[in-house]
Amino acid sequence: MSHAGTAPALPNAEQLMWALQIAGGDAIAEITGLRAGGSPFLLRWVGDDGTGRVVLRIDDATEAGGEAVAESVMPIADRQGVPVPNVLGSRIDDEVSLLLTEWIDGTRAQPVEADPARLESLGAMAAVIFRADPGEAQLPHISRPMQGADFAAMRASGTHPLLERAAERIAGYEPDDRIGLVHGDLWVGSTMWRDDRIVAVTDWDSAGLGPAGIDLGSLRLDAALGYGLEASDHVLHGWEAEAAREAESVAYWDVVAALCTPPDLGSFAGARITGTERPDLDRQTLVARRDAFLEDALARFE
The missing domain is CATH 3.90.1200.10 (Aminoglycoside phosphotransferase (APH), C-terminal lobe)
Structure with missing residues (x-):
């Protein structure tokens, strides 16, 4: 179960530019932290051809191994028919690792009564x-x-x-x-x-x-x-x-x-x-x- 902890800082300008280059947008119009205000972040971009959304996950570089596993496993699960977001790009820096995926329109909210x-x-x-x-x-x-x-x-x-x-x-x-x-x-x-x-x-x-x-x-x-x-x-x-x-x-x-x-x-x-x-x-x-x-x-x- 993923934890809710201290929210990390928002993506910096260089990280946002990297995401934009992959997504094909011109500017980031909105940044929303999806877990307690922190990573992963929903990025809404705008450009000449319209607007779109991607998800940017930012982790400590020591957790890069986990992101590498995710990048390997998600296509395997997808071929089996498991609905997974497509991986758009990944990168490991000295201090952080980045994983960019497509945005899937949906909600994590659950009903109060058992279904x-x-x-x-x-x-x-x-x-x-x-x-x-x-x-x-x-x-x-x-x-x-x-x-x-x-x-x-x-x-x-x-x-x-x-x-x-x-x-x-x-x-x-x-x-x-x-x-x-x-x-x-x-x-x-x-x-x-x-x-x-x-x-x-x-x-x-x-x-x-x-x-x-x-x-x-x-x-x-x-x-x-x-x-x-x-x-x-x-x-x-x-x-x-x-x-x-x-x-x-x-x-x-x-x-x-x-x-x-x-x-x-x-x-x-x-x-x-x-x-x-x-x-x-x-x-x-x-x-x-x-x-x-x-x-x-x-x-x-x-």
Whole structure:
């Protein structure tokens, strides 16, 4: 789940000129930060032939590897039928990395009440991603969501007995699941919608090769955070219907998904509230729902 943190500075003049040269415009008419006022930025450009919009993502140069992965994976997903923005250009400087993509008209806003059809479509999308053929692409092998984040260190800095018990319970366990393409940070905030239909899957910098449960568990947890424990089953039904088989190691991957969150949910809560327009959710509610999801997963884990 992408974080909401301190908003970075707006793109500088040179970065905007680079984007304009690729987009073919003459001037930037509007800059909108799409996450808490920061990156990625929606740029509206104007020119002799009219106007258009592109999305500019700015990351620290140390995260350039993730952008390289995204640039490799997005065409693979696109060939499988996953709706993804086209990559228009990328660049790595001394301090920042830039990724320019097309703008997909849609919204990340989610309904306050659970919609089983929407939740099932999320599960189905994870199954579509998983069966994509990566071909000869050199992709990282991943074993959990957001593999670059050190959630164990977050747990060590505080006290949360349930999370600690869960980590001890699955320590050393490695399910023998089949491997395929996974998004690696799949939650409702990494999708865009129009007319109750997913029109884009974004944020591919954590993608790689791994078990399907990485994405399925993330989506099941995400559904439980948004709507309560029962909502997670709609995601599972959608995945299994699309995959035409039972999902593997569901309880284990549910535990893993819950462990891949900060103990107090921290900026995850802010990302959900602002990124999906769910002001009805507060941190206390989200922590209670995460813990209920984890307790249920531990009860099912053998």
